[in-house]
Amino acid sequence: MPLRTPGGKNLSAFGFNHMLSFTKHRKIFYTASIILTVASLVSMAIFGLKFGIEFTGGSVLEVGYKQQAPALEDIQKVVIAAGLEGTSVQVAGDQRVIIKTKPIDESKKNEVMQGLLSLGQIVAGSESFQVIGPVIGQELKNKTKVVVFLSLLSILIYIAISFRKISRPVKSYIYGFTGIVALCHDIIIPLGVFAWLGHYLGVEITIPIITALLTVFGYSINDSVVVFDRIRENLFKGQAENFSQIVDQSLNQTLGRSVNTSFTVLLVLAAILFFGGATLRYFALALFLGVGFGTYSSIFIASLLVVTIFETRQNRGLLKNKK
Amino acid sequence: MSKQANKIYLVIVAALTVVSLLLVFPQLVNKLLGYLNWKFIPNLSEAPFKLGLDLKGGCHLVYEADVSQVAAKDQKEAMQGLRDVIERRVNLFGVTEAVVSYQSAGASQRLVVEMPGVKDVNQAIEMIGKTPYLEFKQERPEAERDALLVKQQAFQDEMKAGQGQPEAVVNAILQKYSQELDLNDPYYPYFVASNLTGRYVKKATLGFDQTAMTPEVLIDFNDEGATLFKDLTEKNVGKKIAIYIDNSLISSPVVREAIGGGSAQITGTFTNAEAKDLVRNLNAGALPMPIKLISQTTVGPTLGADSLRQSLMAAWFGLLGICLFMLVFYRFSGLIACVSLIIYGGVLLCLFKFVPVTLTLAGIGGAVLSVGMAVDANVLIFERIKEERKKNESFQKALELGFSRAWPSIRDSNLTTLLIAVIMFGFGSSFVKGFALTLSLGILISMFSAMFITKVLMNAFADTRWEKFKRFWL
Numbered sequence: 100m101p102l103r104t105p106g107g108k109n110l111s112a113f114g115f116n117h118m119l120s121f122t123k124h125r126k127i128f129y130t131a132s133i134i135l136t137v138a139s140l141v142s143m144a145i146f147g148l149k150f151g152i153e154f155t156g157g158s159v160l161e162v163g164y165k166q167q168a169p170a171l172e173d174i175q176k177v178v179i180a181a182g183l184e185g186t187s188v189q190v191a192g193d194q195r196v197i198i199k200t201k202p203i204d205e206s207k208k209n210e211v212m213q214g215l216l217s218l219g220q221i222v223a224g225s226e227s228f229q230v231i232g233p234v235i236g237q238e239l240k241n242k243t244k245v246v247v248f249l250s251l252l253s254i255l256i257y258i259a260i261s262f263r264k265i266s267r268p269v270k271s272y273i274y275g276f277t278g279i280v281a282l283c284h285d286i287i288i289p290l291g292v293f294a295w296l297g298h299y300l301g302v303e304i305t306i307p308i309i310t311a312l313l314t315v316f317g318y319s320i321n322d323s324v325v326v327f328d329r330i331r332e333n334l335f336k337g338q339a340e341n342f343s344q345i346v347d348q349s350l351n352q353t354l355g356r357s358v359n360t361s362f363t364v365l366l367v368l369a370a371i372l373f374f375g376g377a378t379l380r381y382f383a384l385a386l387f388l389g390v391g392f393g394t395y396s397s398i399f400i401a402s403l404l405v406v407t408i409f410e411t412r413q414n415r416g417l418l419k420n421k422k
Numbered sequence: 423m424s425k426q427a428n429k430i431y432l433v434i435v436a437a438l439t440v441v442s443l444l445l446v447f448p449q450l451v452n453k454l455l456g457y458l459n460w461k462f463i464p465n466l467s468e469a470p471f472k473l474g475l476d477l478k479g480g481c482h483l484v485y486e487a488d489v490s491q492v493a494a495k496d497q498k499e500a501m502q503g504l505r506d507v508i509e510r511r512v513n514l515f516g517v518t519e520a521v522v523s524y525q526s527a528g529a530s531q532r533l534v535v536e537m538p539g540v541k542d543v544n545q546a547i548e549m550i551g552k553t554p555y556l557e558f559k560q561e562r563p564e565a566e567r568d569a570l571l572v573k574q575q576a577f578q579d580e581m582k583a584g585q586g587q588p589e590a591v592v593n594a595i596l597q598k599y600s601q602e603l604d605l606n607d608p609y610y611p612y613f614v615a616s617n618l619t620g621r622y623v624k625k626a627t628l629g630f631d632q633t634a635m636t637p638e639v640l641i642d643f644n645d646e647g648a649t650l651f652k653d654l655t656e657k658n659v660g661k662k663i664a665i666y667i668d669n670s671l672i673s674s675p676v677v678r679e680a681i682g683g684g685s686a687q688i689t690g691t692f693t694n695a696e697a698k699d700l701v702r703n704l705n706a707g708a709l710p711m712p713i714k715l716i717s718q719t720t721v722g723p724t725l726g727a728d729s730l731r732q733s734l735m736a737a738w739f740g741l742l743g744i745c746l747f748m749l750v751f752y753r754f755s756g757l758i759a760c761v762s763l764i765i766y767g768g769v770l771l772c773l774f775k776f777v778p779v780t781l782t783l784a785g786i787g788g789a790v791l792s793v794g795m796a797v798d799a800n801v802l803i804f805e806r807i808k809e810e811r812k813k814n815e816s817f818q819k820a821l822e823l824g825f826s827r828a829w830p831s832i833r834d835s836n837l838t839t840l841l842i843a844v845i846m847f848g849f850g851s852s853f854v855k856g857f858a859l860t861l862s863l864g865i866l867i868s869m870f871s872a873m874f875i876t877k878v879l880m881n882a883f884a885d886t887r888w889e890k891f892k893r894f895w896l
Contacts (some may be wrong), residue, residue, distance in 0.1 A: 113431060133716060150608075152628075153851070161725075163724070163725065202865060204715070205544055205548070205715075206549050209544060222724055223722075223724065224722035224723040224724035224725065224726075225724045225725050225728075226720070226722045226723050226725065227719075227720060227721045227722060227725050228718065228719070228720040229718065229719045229720070230482075230542075230715075230717055230718045230719075231717050232486075232716035232717050233792050234486070234530075234716055235484065235716055235717045238527060238528075239851055242849060242850065242851060243850075243851070245849050246846055246850050246854065247460050247844060248850045249845045249849065250842050251847070253842070253845060254838065254841075255686045255815075256841075257837075257841065258836055259600065261834070276530065306850075306851055306853050306854060307784065309854055310784075310846065310850070310854050310857055310858075313842055313846065314791075314839065314842060314843075314861070315695055316842060317838040317839040317840075317841060317842030317843070318795075318838070318839050320838055321834065321835040321838055321839075324834060325834075325835070328831075356801065356802060356805050356831075359751070359805070360798040360801050360802065360835075361799045362747065363744055363747060363794045363795075363798060363801065364791070364794035364795060364798070366740065366743040366744055366747060366794060367736075367740035367741075367744065367790050367791060367793055367794035368745065368791070368794065369743070370736045370737075370739040370740035370743060370790070371736040371740065371787060371790055371791075372740075373736075374732060374733030374735045374736040374739050375732055375733050375735075375736035375787070375790075376729050376736075376783075378476070378734060378783050379733060379736070379783055379786075379787050382784075383528075383787070386791065395721060
């Protein structure tokens with residue numbers, strides 16, 4: 100784990116003021132990431148992603164009770180009495196009741212509301228009701244697909260442009276490739292977490308969560324770009340003996356910056372997560388996970404992967420020469 | 423930057439700070455003015471922030487308009503007519519600030535009604551739903567009619583046979599015939615739509631049929647409608663004209679002669695109350711085409727206020743956390759970063775207020791996130807200045823180099839986020855748009871605040887005795 104030269108003074112934010120050897124320990128970092136990624140993929144495969152009504156069409160009725168919300172069974176009775184089978188009923192934070200069902204009209208909603216009112220006192224003006232017809236659902240789905248596609252495309256173009264400058268000691272597309280691997284890692288892990296949350300807490304993949312993950316895409320690619328830029332700079336200076344040393348040196352130089360800038364973002368996200376209310380909670384969580392793992396992957400995955408690829412090729416090259 | 427220039431910039435920064443704070447918190451100034459009793463200075467406008475439905479409470483309704491009877495080139499005009507009718511109704515209902523707009527989504531036309539702060543959503547929806555859809559139909563050509571009658575008979579027979587069968591069987595029958603017949607209208611084979619609809623109604627009045635002793639509704643068409651009505655009656659002398667309200671047949675009088683003058687009578691089996699309602703609804707505007715509610719979002723005012731309070735609390739805690747972080751890790755420079763962050767916040771709020779940007783939960787989320795990203799730029803600059811100072815550069819020189827060398831990283835790191843935000847703004851749904859807008863505004867101002875405000879503030883200490891406290895700075 101992090102090595103320290105004895106007697107050094109800790110001046111930077113997290114005390115990483117000494118040369119740490121990342122390349123030496125890269126297997127540990129890879130293992131951690133692979134375990135998390137595989138676990139996330141498994142979680143997605145088992146639980147599946149639960150999409151919100153924005154995409155599937157349906158209605159959500161939420162009310163806030165003055166005191167403790169009524170028992171789930173009582174609410175379910177009300178819902179069934181209104182002829183709505185296959186409805187999900189949740190109680191969030193003791194007082195809020197969330198009912199999700201197929202698209203219903205105003206009179207059906209009023210019927211359910213009457214039933215809910217008979218179970219306890221509801222705070223006036225605390226209700227929210229959303230109906231998304233199947234047509235709109237399909238439309239939002241298509242719109243979101245376009246946004247996701249364009250965002251991915253623009254990031255790929257950005258990667259192609261910004262990485263073309265570095266072509267030593269491996270081709271520039273390899274830098275691009277590792278950048279993309281890191282991005283996939285940053286997206287798959289939050290998705291895995293949401294698949295798990297979807298199964299156990301009924302958390303759905305909604306438009307805010309997709310928005311958050313796209314923002315992560317735009318934000319995280321930078322940390323990798325910054326490290327790669329430093330690698331390029333140090334390659335030109337040509338002081339280090341070998342490539343892995345250059346990468347270590349570059350990572351050490353950019354570490355304070357990467358950690359500190361992400362930390363400030365994580366700080367505000369934590370504030371939204373804990374104080375921002377229910378609507379923004381999972382949005383903030385998706386961003387938090389994405390930015391957190393994004394920083395991790397740009398430090399511990401992207402550039403180290405370049406070293407691994409480089410060394411593998413070098414070894415193969417050596418073998419060829421021997422023959 | 424020369425010393426002299428920096429002084430000027432310092433004044434600009436101070437002015438910017440004061441002005442933005444005054445504009446964001448006008449109540450303070452007005453209170454002070456009231457206290458001082460200086461009448462010659464006018465009070466500042468206390469215009470509040472524009473809040474979205476999710477923070478203020480209210481409802482957002484999306485209707486799909488059935489434009490199948492309207493020619494493609496007339497659709498825009500018809501939608502404008504529809505918007506005007508609904509707008510009038512909503513205003514009649516006493517909803518202030520309601521926004522009614524229309525948009526096309528592929529082949530379909532949508533009407534969007536936004537009513538912030540409306541208390542009784544049920545009633546509002548019902549009110550809009552009560553807008554009558556009036557249309558005049560004419561007789562179908564005989565051959566077509568007979569063919570449809572055969573189909574209708576077949577349908578009725580199949581339904582009779584299907585009685586007691588499982589739902590799926592009945593649904594299959596309905597599905598089969600719904601393409602060719604209007605299953606809700608038994609008179610469908612007899613009448614076909616004309617182009618005369620409620621869109622051309624100028625005025626409706628209540629009348630009384632002296633012979634039948636029943637109430638009747640008198641309709642005055644506008645000029646265009648009068649022409650259409652005259653043409654319609656001219657073509658159909660000796661035939662029936664059917665008057666439909668809300669898709670059901672009200673009456674089908676036989677036309678004796680062409681009717682000019684632009685007025686028509688509707689006699690039917692109305693009760694007095696029904697006729698009165700119809701007149702009132704027609705006068706408030708009749709729909710040029712049927713509409714259907716396809717999506718709705720309603721947020722109660724208490725819930726909205728809660729969301730607002732919570733998201734603002736998150737913003738304050740976020741800001742506080744960042745200030746603490748900057749103070750701990752960058753000491754006096756951190757303090758300067760905090761000051762420029764607060765100015766940044768003021769400018770951002772000013773923009774939100776006066777552009778104006780409608781603030782939604784997503785928007786506040788974007789703004790709070792941009793605070794975290796805003797301080798990034800300061801971190802990058804300070805790290806760079808630190809590096810330069812390690813090379814034993816002078817304070818002034820280290821500042822100069824730090825800012826200029828950190829700029830490419832600041833620009834690049836914000837560029838990708840901005841890129842994604844622009845795409846989201848261009849193509850996303852309303853949540854995405856709100857988030858993307860405040861995030862990109864925040865990012866742009868953050869770059870300005872780091873590169874200009876922080877720089878000016880730090881430069882002010884160059885060549886003074888303050889710069890001597892090396893450890894104190896970074």
